[in-house]
């Protein structure tokens with residue numbers, strides 16, 4: 001028989017936004033449940049986005065890019081509620097990163113100009129950045145520019161440098177940390193559970209899922225690219241549609257660690273970015289080229305054209321890169337709404353204050369803590385009792401990273417568990433102990449192991465360690481077959 005569950009608040013979507021709201025709610029004596037349709041959390045937009053928590057010059061740059069030719073008053077955009085939330089999220093991030101043990105690194109941003117036109121664009125950005133908090137922006141001339149970044153093109157004639165406005169993270173690690181902490185605080189998060197319908201009852205909503213129905217007083221729609229569908233199920237759309245733009249990313253081998261020290265780019269145009277950024281783990285990441293409008297939100301394949309274009313653009317900026325250095329490429333789908341293009345939609349359904357839509361245009365990782373607080377406030381205004389949970393534990397500890405341990409620490413951990421003495425992923429130096437711990441914490445797929453431990457994310461892209469990861473997953477889960485990410489390829493251990 002179908003089991004009917006009841007909850008105070010049901011969150012639909014296990015990305016950074018939904019789970020940040022779950023964690024915020026777990027600070028109160030509230031019964032909160034989240035449903036995520038995929039086999040793991042962070043499988044939507046949050047998988048391919050969110051490597052930077054940013055304000056300052058990068059936020060000014062972001063305003064220019066995401067104007068997308070709309071001709072917005074960008075100075076005015078620095079005074080919106082959205083910008084306040086971005087600033088609040090940015091300011092809170094260091095504390096959150098320490099509470100949740102998230103690897104993060106403060107990095108500078110250097111934008112370079114190679115001709116008069118680019119200098120003019122830099123001047124405009126410099127002016128706009130004055131209205132955005134968080135940055136420490138100054139002009140740098142060629143000599144200093146090449147001292148800061150010796151490997152950028154010698155065509156550079158001037159730069160704009162912000163030393164304080166960006167924190168580099170690995171987005172899925174942030175989502176996983178929030179998830180683990182919310183679960184530790186007794187939030188109920190159901191995977192492979194898809195919301196397929198919503199029915200209104202007296203003072204309640206019944207959310208129908210493939211795993212049975214859930215009766216909820218409040219529903220919060222955080223379904224990312226599918227928020228339109230979920231809003232329609234709840235009869236809760238106020239005249240907006242989602243619009244999508246593809247963006248090409250390339251990831252370079254850690255062999256290039258040190259090639260650049262800061263995020264490096266050229267001044268952007270509306271709908272176009274070209275920049276490199278160093279990740280905490282030593283890889284260099286690139287977003288390059290145009291925001292390609294896409295009617296099809298499922299079109300996530302890298303095309304040869306996008307790949308070549310991205311590479312050529314980046315080579316003109318840092319000539320020492322070569323195609324051999326690229327270890328993987330992927331597409332991110334940037335999602336906006338067409339009603340208030342420059343804004344997030346965080347609103348009650350026109351039908352009821354018990355249903356809230358939360359559609360976050362990018363950046364979404366940066367403001368997530370502030371958005372979570374706002375939504376919890378809205379739930380309180382709608383009648384949810386918010387009594388403090390005195391047992392709330394803000395802390396979560398990450399999996400020990402063998403590669404970062406000192407010799408003494410390595411000996412100690414191996415003495416406790418010999419599996420930490422067996423390296424499975426050679427490229428990233430990840431041990432069996434870390435993989436087993438990732439599985440214990442909830443990884444059930446190859447990608448789940450990768451995002452929790454980094455096994456398989458290095459140069460060989462699982463060619464060497466893939467079969468071993470599958471074997472360990474299969475053994476630990478007691479399954480005859482495992483999948484790459486819940487759907488798609490199935491693997492059978494040798």
Ligand SMILES: Cc1cc2nc3c(=O)[nH]c(=O)nc-3n(C[C@H](O)[C@H](O)[C@H](O)COP(=O)(O)OP(=O)(O)OC[C@H]3O[C@@H](n4cnc5c(N)ncnc54)[C@H](O)[C@@H]3O)c2cc1C
Nearest residue numbers: 013015017044045046049050052195224332363364365366
């Ligand atoms: C290329 C790119 C780069 C970006 N860079 C940055 C950056 O540097 N900094 C930054 O702050 N932001 C960045 N962003 C933006 C940021 O990634 C997004 O704003 C954020 O990830 C959105 O999170 P979300 O939780 O709203 O959506 P998602 O992560 O998509 O989560 C929604 C979840 O809902 C689930 N779902 C959908 N339908 C259902 C259903 N019916 N039932 C159950 N579950 C369902 C999905 O499977 C998904 O997991 C970037 C985005 C892109 C695309």
